[in-house]
């Protein structure tokens with residue numbers, strides 16, 4: 001059985017995330033080498049891509065509820081992190097890769113906020129708090145997980161920090177990241193790769209994900225949404 005949370009517990013974890021972010025300050029762990037990366041100046045909107053995955057539970061319904069809960073929780077981060085959820089990919093299922101266990105469910109989301117107010121480490125802290133609140137354990141590398149939240153891209157920033165590498169170093173090997181990313185941000189430019197990232201999907205060794213239909217999945221690509229990551233030339 002997956003770990004289920006009562007609404008009150010959900011509220012508690014969001015409060016915990018808010019307190020933690022407050023402790024870190026508006027810029028998270030500021031002044032640490034490599035964390036701010038190379039970002040656009042001023043209050044220009046910046047977009048962040050987060051990948052979601054789950055493969056623990058007695059059936060895929062548990063994994064699905066973990067991911068749906070995570071998306072709802074990401075919406076709740078807007079007041080503290082300044083990041084608004086602007087797009088949610090379709091849901092995908094894939095066989096485990098480099099690990100064992102039940103099939104995975106995966107999706108990616110895009111978040112957006114003013115570049116000068118965003119803090120990558122504060123987002124990582126918040127994502128890890130959300131993982132923990134769903135009972136995430138790390139007995140060994142690539143172990144089955146209730147909830148995995150990875151930062152794939154943070155605008156055009158390149159970050160090399162002990163806790164955080166962006167772009168995510170293994171994202172381009174993962175069809176379960178590339179396919180949903182292609183669905184919501186087909187024109188995005190990958191730092192250092194431009195549009196060539198799309199070719200990676202043809203060469204990956206990880207199993208191709210299969211789209212999971214479902215009226216209750218909160219896929220969302222609003223009309224007003226234009227991918228800012230695509231707007232820079234490399």
Ligand code: ADP
Pocket residue numbers: 124138141142143148149150151152162163164165166167168169
């Ligand atoms: P994985 O997602 O690779 O299976 P984990 O979720 O257990 O592994 O994360 C392991 C560590 O990876 C985390 O403690 C985190 O500090 C680090 N990490 C480095 N870069 C990133 C990133 N872009 N997104 C999320 N975690 C990252």
Ligand code: MG
Pocket residue numbers: 148149150
């Ligand atoms: Mg992870």
